[in-house]
Amino acid sequence: MNFDLSSLRQKFRERDYKLTPQRQIILQVFIDNRGKHLSAEDVHNIVRQQSSDIGLATVYRTLELLSELDVLQKMDFGDGRSRYELNENTSPHHHHHLICLTCGKVIEFADDLLEDLENMIAKNSNFTIIDHQVKFYGYCQECRNKSEV
Incomplete structure (x- = not known):
């Protein structure tokens, strides 16, 4: 845009x-x-x-x-x-997010690893998928480093 x-x-x-x-x-x-x-x-x-x-x-x-x-x-x-x-x-798909459970930091990643799965689901269910969102929750490098100290 x-x-x-x-x-x-x-x-x-x-x-x-x-x-x-x-x-x-x-x-x-x-x-x-x-x-x-x-x-x-x-x-x-x-x-x-x-x-x-x-x-x-x-x-x-x-x-x-x-x-x-x-x-x-x-x-x-x-x-x-x-x-x-x-x-x-x-593009029709958004990027995905890694969310730190300690500090709340949000990190983006653009790899769309679900495209094949999405196509298979759409074909098998006769459903038109227009988007999906993936969120992974865990701990960022900084928070992991702090917890190790």
Whole structure:
């Protein structure tokens, strides 16, 4: 997906929304933190450094809107907090995630090892699969190193 302001403004206009300065600041957080999976609280902590007048409720509303517009991808890692990242995926399948149970770090990997399995399931069940998600839970290298000390 292209994240230049003119194409984003057009996308907002098509849905009768405005790309307000607050929305631009929140979007810039994701552009500056590509590859990170940020919660609303993470985003709020970052934007407060630039613009203390943006409240947490504004962040939540903006994240939901950007998710509806497919600018952001919303994910649930089972920790009670939605996480968001830029929706830069041009392929039909998303990347997968490794989630540390100690520190909550999320690491992406793009190997799609399930493609053959997905094709077999689709064929055997006469079901059109449009996507899948894989999440592995465990312990990152840093947390394992800390526990060994």
